[in-house]
Amino acid sequence: MKEFFLVAAREIKVRGRTKSFVISLVASALLVAALAFLPSFFDDGDSSFTVGVVGQELAAGPDVTYKKFDTSAAAEEALRAGEVDAMLLDGQTLVGDGSVDTDLEYLMRQAYQQAQLTSAGVTLDPLNVSTIAGKEAPDGARVALANLLVILLFMLIMFTAMYVAIGIVEEKSSRIVEILLASVKPWQLLGGKIVGLVVLGFVNLLVIAAAGLGASAAAGEIGSLPSGIGGIVANTFLWFLLGSAFFAALAAAFGSLVSRQEDLNGVLSPMTMTLIITYLLSFFVATKPESTVAQVFSMLPPFSAMAMPVRFAATDVPLWQILVSIVVMVVATIGVMMLGARIYQRAVLRTGARLKLAQLFK
């Protein structure tokens, strides 16, 4: 077991020091932090309007303040100067500078129609709105968060798997693996490498989560984060571990078939294709988290690796589905790990041309 940890520690130390890792860590943290600031950046926080009025006013509610002008020319001047957001002429015509803010237009239209109804002697009873227990409409903030998770999980799982494959080919092509395997067992080498790199990915995810939540707090937006954000974050960490372990084991198995970095992309394509399909499916899940497709794929490995955390972020998932999904994915990950270790063990000392899986098991 000691050797296993030595291998993992080396991966963390060496890979964690590389420029590419540090850059991706900092860049992803900055990006997520920037996203957290985004809402407050676009939202000017001011939903009240000042309207220059000539003649009659309309009862448009508390958000609209009127400023009286004697002539429309004076009002127009004020509009051009930006002192008012729009001007209202005789309670009938709304004029904006270039355009009229849609919220303001909505308020004024309502007020205008109400005024006409009142003058016609019509009174309207308000529509009663209530709900029974049932499906809620997807929460916009949660769907946005789910979309962000799709991208983050995809990137981090892809990086982790690629680093595993690159590391294996590096050791294979330079024959270091022969020296290593004279001292450690193949599973210790493979397992240590995967664990080390998954830990690095996990650290990256931690930094991103800290940056995102920290920036939200700093921007005063923490209240607008979906309720249950803690559960969403924890669930994401769990699924990152499962997903990256699964795909890293696949990458290891395929990666051990080649001896040169140039051959890596070709041999990894089944793994990358699976991951990309998972990625695209997860976007669909983020938008339609309640659909049958989303329900099925969030329980079917390896798609569940991303589909489940994304669906969990987008909507409330029944507990039994979460549990089924976790159990099935854990079993699948263990299976892929065992198969990957066998392929790796048979392939890693055979340098030269790309190996075929059939060659290894005859």
Added chain:
Amino acid sequence: MLEAKDLHKAFGEKVALSGVSLKVAPGEIMGFVGANGAGKTTTMRIIMGLLTPDLGTSSWNGAPLNLQQRRRLGYMPEERGLYPKMKVAEQITYFARLRGLSASDAAAAVSRLVGQLSLEGKENTAVEALSLGNQQRVQLAVALVADPVALVLDEPFSGLDPIAVDSLVEVLQARAAEGVAVLFSSHQLELVERICDSVSIISAGQMVTSGPVTQLRAQAERKLKVVVRGAENGWAQGFDGDFTTDADVQTLITVTADDQAVLRSALQAGRVEQFGWLQPSLAEIFREVVA
């Protein structure tokens, strides 16, 4: 005593080894020679536990080698490599720890080897930034770091300049003097002849001959060389062998049991300038047994 006994190994249809045995005693340097594809690397990989033989065993002092004991063997694979981006001291430390040394023992071993192999000042340099000669030293340090009882080196001299060869020879001889068993493969037969106590020759997966260099020489076919000046052509017609003439100097190299008969004929024919048995070189022995 490092010992491989009756190793058999086939890769699919292709038989790589059929009954290879060898023994290297503590303090002995054994050269392992054979043509490309003869089975040297396969034999060494089996000894190092990288391949499982179909049949046969490898052992140290009579006990079959397991992973724990193999950590006391120093190994250099044929195409050598290290982690290019890892620093020298860090790299040697890593392999020391993998062989079971504690952190403090590993640090002590690293500083000792850095001194022995003249790598001072390079401890914090990435391996890829070193010259090839220095990379080779780091490779050797990795093989030596756990105080091995035996060294298994696959083509350790290939690609080295004469000075690097000499310094590697020095290190191997020093280790052997301390009682380490050294087994190395090489195509440089003159070198093997110069530094090895014994030689094993492998051909097509079978051990052709194995033993001390002097013993192999004694077993080999001996050739007699006679140089005669001013003799008439044809004096040597009665003997089989290579006969060459250069101006009035004639040279006969022959395999014969009756050296005295050759001498008598030569004396009658002209002035004998040279007469003696040739020492067969290892290269000649190799060609003879492999042919």
